[in-house]
Amino acid sequence: MNEFKLLTKKDGWIIKNHFLEIKNNPKRLVIYLLYLIWIGSLVLNVMLRYRHPEETNMQLGPQILGAGFVGFGTVFILYFLYRGTKESSTFFNMGDVHLLFPAPVSPKKVLVYSMAKQSLLYFVLYGIIVLAFMPMIMNVAVINMQYFPFMYCGFIGLLLAIEPLKFFVFALGSKFGVREQLQQVILALIAIFCLYLLGSIISAGNLAQGLLQSLNASYLEYLPVIGWSKVAFMTAITGYSTYSVIALVLQFLFIVCSIVLSYNAADDYYEDILNATEKRSLRKKRKEGSEKAQRTSLPFSKRKNVNVSNTGSGPWAFFWRSRVEYSRSDLHPFLGLWTIIFLLAGIGIGFYGSKQTDGLTPLYIANGIIAYIIFIFSAANSGQHELTKPYIFLIPGSNLLKIISSSLTDIIRMSLNISALNISLGILLSAPPLAILVMIIFVVSFYILNLSSNFLIRIVFPNALDEKVLYPLFLMLQILLLLLPGIIVGGIVGFVYQDPLLAFAGISIVNIIIVGALLLLSNAVFVRMEWK
Amino acid sequence: MLKIEHLTKKYKSIVAVDDISFTLNQGNIVGLLGPNGAGKSTTIKTIVGLLRKTNGSITVGGYSNTSREAKKKFTYVPEVPELYDMLTVWEHLKFIGYAYNVANFEEKAERLIERYDLWDKKDKLAKELSKGMKQKVSICCGLLPEPDLYLFDEPMIGLDPKSIRETKLIFKELSKQQKTVLISTHLLDSIENLCQRVLVMKKGEIIVDMAMEEMKSKLGNNENVSLEELFLEVTKDE
Numbered sequence: 017m018n019e020f021k022l023l024t025k026k027d028g029w030i031i032k033n034h035f036l037e038i039k040n041n042p043k044r045l046v047i048y049l050l051y052l053i054w055i056g057s058l059v060l061n062v063m064l065r066y067r068h069p070e071e072t073n074m075q076l077g078p079q080i081l082g083a084g085f086v087g088f089g090t091v092f093i094l095y096f097l098y099r100g101t102k103e104s105s106t107f108f109n110m111g112d113v114h115l116l117f118p119a120p121v122s123p124k125k126v127l128v129y130s131m132a133k134q135s136l137l138y139f140v141l142y143g144i145i146v147l148a149f150m151p152m153i154m155n156v157a158v159i160n161m162q163y164f165p166f167m168y169c170g171f172i173g174l175l176l177a178i179e180p181l182k183f184f185v186f187a188l189g190s191k192f193g194v195r196e197q198l199q200q201v202i203l204a205l206i207a208i209f210c211l212y213l214l215g216s217i218i219s220a221g222n223l224a225q226g227l228l229q230s231l232n233a234s235y236l237e238y239l240p241v242i243g244w245s246k247v248a249f250m251t252a253i254t255g256y257s258t259y260s261v262i263a264l265v266l267q268f269l270f271i272v273c274s275i276v277l278s279y280n281a282a283d284d285y286y287e288d289i290l291n292a293t294e295k296r297s298l299r300k301k302r303k304e305g306s307e308k309a310q311r312t313s314l315p316f317s318k319r320k321n322v323n324v325s326n327t328g329s330g331p332w333a334f335f336w337r338s339r340v341e342y343s344r345s346d347l348h349p350f351l352g353l354w355t356i357i358f359l360l361a362g363i364g365i366g367f368y369g370s371k372q373t374d375g376l377t378p379l380y381i382a383n384g385i386i387a388y389i390i391f392i393f394s395a396a397n398s399g400q401h402e403l404t405k406p407y408i409f410l411i412p413g414s415n416l417l418k419i420i421s422s423s424l425t426d427i428i429r430m431s432l433n434i435s436a437l438n439i440s441l442g443i444l445l446s447a448p449p450l451a452i453l454v455m456i457i458f459v460v461s462f463y464i465l466n467l468s469s470n471f472l473i474r475i476v477f478p479n480a481l482d483e484k485v486l487y488p489l490f491l492m493l494q495i496l497l498l499l500l501p502g503i504i505v506g507g508i509v510g511f512v513y514q515d516p517l518l519a520f521a522g523i524s525i526v527n528i529i530i531v532g533a534l535l536l537l538s539n540a541v542f543v544r545m546e547w548k
Numbered sequence: 549m550l551k552i553e554h555l556t557k558k559y560k561s562i563v564a565v566d567d568i569s570f571t572l573n574q575g576n577i578v579g580l581l582g583p584n585g586a587g588k589s590t591t592i593k594t595i596v597g598l599l600r601k602t603n604g605s606i607t608v609g610g611y612s613n614t615s616r617e618a619k620k621k622f623t624y625v626p627e628v629p630e631l632y633d634m635l636t637v638w639e640h641l642k643f644i645g646y647a648y649n650v651a652n653f654e655e656k657a658e659r660l661i662e663r664y665d666l667w668d669k670k671d672k673l674a675k676e677l678s679k680g681m682k683q684k685v686s687i688c689c690g691l692l693p694e695p696d697l698y699l700f701d702e703p704m705i706g707l708d709p710k711s712i713r714e715t716k717l718i719f720k721e722l723s724k725q726q727k728t729v730l731i732s733t734h735l736l737d738s739i740e741n742l743c744q745r746v747l748v749m750k751k752g753e754i755i756v757d758m759a760m761e762e763m764k765s766k767l768g769n770n771e772n773v774s775l776e777e778l779f780l781e782v783t784k785d786e
């Protein structure tokens with residue numbers, strides 16, 4: 017049977033099975049429905065704004081958008097090209113590797129089919145990103161909806177070019193053994209880009225103006241990929257010209273060409289994509305909560321021999337183990353790259369914030385954002401926990417100690433990071449020490465509550481883990497429930513006394529009480545827990 | 549049937565397979581033995597074409613191993629079964645049937661899944677199967693095309709006793725049909741009375757390539773010497 021027919025058949029069965037699955041288990045519809053509602057609300061939002069355009073008095077809006085598009089786009093493309101010299105992109109899954117690749121099929125046809133399929137799929141899926149960005153775009157510029165398709169295709173055309181390019185670069189590198197040379201070329205491109213920006217900034221004598229001018233320069237619009245997609249993207253904002261169509265056609269021709277080129281460059285790419293495919297399937301399993309995440313290690317600390325002294329026996333083994341892992345993947349068991357990032361963020365926000373206001377608002381906002389990010393990540397990274405391994409159930413010892421020792425390293429690290437941010441930020445804002453302390457306790461107690469959710473979910477929704485798609489949703493719901501009392505109390509206190517600091521203090525106190533109660537209940541929690 | 553000459557495979561700087569050569573003739577049932585990390589899986593994956601050879605040549609029935617003609621002549625059962633999550637058991641067999649252009653594959657597939665007790669799981673999605681069941685499906689997929697050369701990487705791992713017996717029976721049948729089979733395994737007793745020849749790998753090299761008879765006679769022609777003892781004897785560190 018011909019390859020295309022074979023693969024279409026297979027994908028047809030897969031689609032059919034997805035529908036059957038929904039039919040047999042209508043609960044799954046909930047998650048799709050939520051997605052639909054979300055997308056619907058995005059579309060509605062865009063439409064409402066379009067009907068009642070708020071006065072946009074940002075004269076620089078279009079320029080900022082253009083510069084942002086070119087700037088981020090270039091960084092993106094260069095980054096992925098560089099990655100392409102180290103690792104291929106993949107259009108396959110492990111099923112393909114083991115069942116399709118050994119079969120007598122043409123690797124080239126398989127590749128073209130898979131690339132084309134993925135591109136088509138992403139053409140639709142990436143639309144969500146465009147929709148999500150729309151309100152922000154409409155805030156700074158007036159959009160002519162007639163040319164929205166140009167905007168859409170320009171944005172997506174840029175994204176679609178990335179994976180085939182990355183694949184092509186890797187295929188070239190491994191086929192002709194020119195990986196190092198390619199790397200140098202890409203590094204040279206990066207250097208040119210940086211020099212170009214630097215030169216423009218210096219000649220304009222002003223950071224913002226230099227960036228805006230250099231990134232919007234008209235000759236950049238003739239650059240392949242970046243320039244073309246920018247022209248198409250900006251059509252809906254700055255107006256239509258014949259070049260809009262030409263640029264759009266060129267961009268999509270480029271994508272087709274890079275697929276065709278990959279087709280020609282690749283006849284034995286099976287090994288190239290093996291690593292990336294394995295990683296992807298591991299990532300997928302991890303998302304479903306069945307595999308523990310590997311900590312990505314810093315390049316300089318790979319395979320370091322670590323020597324961490326023991327602090328106790330029994331359940332304290334978990335504490336030891338997590339310190340070993342962190343010292344292998346980071347600078348220090350408790351301090352790391354994130355500490356530096358938090359410190360720098362604190363200093364940055366502090367400098368900027370102290371110029372803008374006299375109050376503590378930047379402190380509150382920064383911590384609020386961090387709490388929000390912690391919340392999102394703990395719902396998304398459900399698999400990253402000792403509970404996915406059997407040892408916590410097997411090692412003898414007190415359950416309370418097990419819970420504490422398995423989370424202690426994470427808590428200490430988070431506390432140190434948060435302290436780095438708040439102390440530097442607080443000093444720069446000349447905040448009273450008490451306020452700094454309250455903010456640290458607020459975020460840390462928030463973090464601990466999120467951590468305990470990993471334990472709780474296994475008794476509150478014992479079947480949640482089987483419902484892989486719904487699991488993050490359950491987790492998020494549960495975390496919200498846990499946080500609710502604190503937020504209510506904090507809200508009331510803050511409202512009555514009109515002091516945000518008291519609100520944060522209120523939330524922290526309630527959080528601590530809940531954590532304490534959970535710890536007291538740890539035995540009851542543990543006996544009901546199952547290893548899944 | 550399978551001819552390997554001076555095959556070398558490196559992963560970056562690690563030499564996983566170091567200049568090995570061997571030939572399997574039609575009708576040979578050969579065990580590929582060796583401790584963990586000896587390079588067995590790497591050898592098989594390179595023959596299949598999932599890995600590029602760093603050096604040397606591999607031909608199957610006279611064709612280079614990555615050519616379409618060669619691929620028609622062999623099937624591969626991987627060490628870890630990886631299936632398409634969203635295909636049913638039956639659809640996997642159909643997919644293989646189409647991919648290898650197997651004549652009457654429905655009939656053959658039915659017989660296979662009955663032998664492996666998968667009949668009631670026929671319409672289950674692969675992601676709902678246990679690891680052992682996946683392994684069974686993976687073996688069925690390897691058997692369905694009835695090629696000339698079978699490459700099995702640890703096929704017995706995770707199988708229940710009945711399936712192990714069934715697999716051994718199938719190997720015997722393949723031997724009668726003059727098929728060529730290369731089985732990598734740790735379960736020495738599972739191939740003890742099956743293979744006419746064993747290859748023992750260690751640290752990427754083939755340290756023993758002998759007929760079973762010869763091997764036994766070399767160690768004193770003692771009826772009671774098991775393959776396990778032979779294995780431990782030849783792979784022990786000096």
Ligand SMILES: Nc1ncnc2c1ncn2[C@@H]1O[C@H](COP(=O)(O)OP(=O)(O)O)[C@@H](O)[C@H]1O
Binds near residue numbers: 587
């Ligand atoms: N993807 C890989 N990258 C680097 N080294 C590998 C990889 N796969 C296997 N190896 C190394 O190659 C050697 C042979 O491995 P393998 O063929 O899997 O052994 P066996 O199947 O005999 O147990 C081992 O030393 C292993 O560490």
Ligand SMILES: [Mg+2]
Binds near residue numbers: 588589590627
């Ligand atoms: Mg192996």
